[in-house]
Amino acid sequence: MSRSEATSLALGPARTKGGATRRRMEQAFSRVPWRVLALQLCCIGIPLVVWEAAVRAGLADPFFFGLPSEVFAYVGRTLVDGSLLYQTWVTLSEQAVGLLLGTAVGSAIALALWWSGFLSRVLETYAVILNATPKIVIAPLLVVWFGLGMTSKVMISALVTGVVAWLGAFDGVRRCDLDQSDLVRALGGRERHVFAKIVVPGVLPYGFATLRLNIGFSLIGVITGEFLSSTAGLGYLVDTTSKAYEMSHTLGAILVIALIAAAELWLLARAEAYLMHWSDAVAPASMT
Numbered sequence: 001m002s003r004s005e006a007t008s009l010a011l012g013p014a015r016t017k018g019g020a021t022r023r024r025m026e027q028a029f030s031r032v033p034w035r036v037l038a039l040q041l042c043c044i045g046i047p048l049v050v051w052e053a054a055v056r057a058g059l060a061d062p063f064f065f066g067l068p069s070e071v072f073a074y075v076g077r078t079l080v081d082g083s084l085l086y087q088t089w090v091t092l093s094e095q096a097v098g099l100l101l102g103t104a105v106g107s108a109i110a111l112a113l114w115w116s117g118f119l120s121r122v123l124e125t126y127a128v129i130l131n132a133t134p135k136i137v138i139a140p141l142l143v144v145w146f147g148l149g150m151t152s153k154v155m156i157s158a159l160v161t162g163v164v165a166w167l168g169a170f171d172g173v174r175r176c177d178l179d180q181s182d183l184v185r186a187l188g189g190r191e192r193h194v195f196a197k198i199v200v201p202g203v204l205p206y207g208f209a210t211l212r213l214n215i216g217f218s219l220i221g222v223i224t225g226e227f228l229s230s231t232a233g234l235g236y237l238v239d240t241t242s243k244a245y246e247m248s249h250t251l252g253a254i255l256v257i258a259l260i261a262a263a264e265l266w267l268l269a270r271a272e273a274y275l276m277h278w279s280d281a282v283a284p285a286s287m288t
Contacts, residue, residue: 048068051065051067051068052067052068052069055067062247063245063247064245064247065247066247066248066250066251067248070248071248071251071252071255072252073248074248074249074252075252075255075256078252084237084252084253084256086232087232087233087234087236087237087253088234088256088260090150090232090233090234091219091222091223091226091233091234091235091257091260092260093150094150094153094154094157094222094225094226094233095157095218095219095221095222097150097154097157097158098153098154098155098156098157098158098160098161098218098221098222099157099158099161099214099215099218101154101157101158101161101162102157102158102159102160102161102162102163102164102165102214102218103161103162103165103207103210103211103214104165105158105162105165106161106162106163106164106165106166106167106168106169106210107165107166107169107203107207107210109123109166110165110166110167110168110169110170110172110173110203111169111173111195111199111200111203113170113173114173114195114199115195120170124170127163127166127167127170128167130163131163131164131167135156135159135160135221135224136224138156138159139156139221139224139225139228140228142155142156142159142225143225143228143229148229148230152225152229153221153222153225153226153230153233154222156221156222156224156225157217157218157221157222157225158221159221160214160217160218160220160221161214161217161218161221164210164213164214164217165207165210165214167210168206168207168209168210168213169203169206169207169210171206172202172203172204172205172206172207173199173202173203175202175206176198176199176202176203204275208268208272211268212265212268215261215264215265215268216261219257219260219261222235223235223238223257226239227239234253234256234257237249237253238250238253238254238257241253
């Protein structure tokens, strides 16, 4: 048997396992049972029909509850004239910068603490305390420090997501396979080799899990900042329309926020399926 044939036989099970994993992920996205899809549509459509009928029958006051038909009409009208697109762009830009900044900084801190067990034990307590502190009480301070513009919203979002990314990535660091790390050292590898080959790949599943959480947290941070002080954005739109009791407009802005979150989660799932096809690791339930 030639060396190439022996290598193919040795790598065959691993390749088969990786290929099967990738096929399962692709099937999960491409094959949605029609019964599941139909039930999902019913869960949305039936309440909307009941809501519309109740308001038109006089069982609910449209002044307080609005009308689904008016909500969709408002969204369509403002999309056409561009006003809703502008408000959406403001919120999306603030969220994107805050999400990327907070996740990058928090993950970098967690990975850096792998090099010092003593320092990680010292700082972990502060991360837990900061995570338990309601960020809404810190948000007014950030508005005072960074002004009324985009920067304060970005910093609120980055603060919220940074702490979650720190704790999530650090949990992944602590759960890295010690046997594999010892094997790399036994074969002559240095600490940087352990870090690059074992620690960083081991943290990736936890990184995607924290990103799923941080998509929602970053939106919460941005919307909170727009509530406090802003002249544009979906949070500003919700705040001003609700104060004017324009419920259909308020619900339209909330609908757009929900669609943004759903679209981002879908894109993240696609990215995870593509980038993590080599791994069978599943994020812990506490992180999802």
